[in-house]
Amino acid sequence: MVQPWFDQNHYAWIPGTVYAVAAGLMGGLVGWLAPRGRARSFVLRAWLALWLVAVALLVAGFVALAQSQPWGIWYGFLLPGAIGTIVVGINTYVVHRAYRLVEERKLAARDLL
Numbered sequence: 001m002v003q004p005w006f007d008q009n010h011y012a013w014i015p016g017t018v019y020a021v022a023a024g025l026m027g028g029l030v031g032w033l034a035p036r037g038r039a040r041s042f043v044l045r046a047w048l049a050l051w052l053v054a055v056a057l058l059v060a061g062f063v064a065l066a067q068s069q070p071w072g073i074w075y076g077f078l079l080p081g082a083i084g085t086i087v088v089g090i091n092t093y094v095v096h097r098a099y100r101l102v103e104e105r106k107l108a109a110r111d112l113l
Contacts, residue, residue: 005064008072015057016080023084026050030095037102047095054084
């Protein structure tokens with residue numbers, strides 16, 4: 001059997017928890033800033049970074065699975081990676097759409113003048 005990367009009984013919860021907290025904070029920022037049209041480049045880049053972290057967790061989970069790591073190790077990476085890749089990837093459209101709607105409102109207001 002391969003040497004485990006870390007003690008799964010004590011540390012397997014960390015990748016998913018850290019990712020979930022980051023995703024929750026990012027979701028809050030998106031919900032606060034996007035409808036106001038603020039910090040567009042920061043939000044879109046941070047959203048992309050959040051998605052890339054999810055992909056990295058997914059890859060780490062598959063590598064751990066391929067190396068026959070214990071269940072708690074590969075599952076601790078694979079689950080948040082899979083969920084993050086799907087959820088953040090799909091909601092990328094929603095974030096872009098929120099900024100697009102703000103821009104359309106600004107253009108419509110300008111046309112009224």
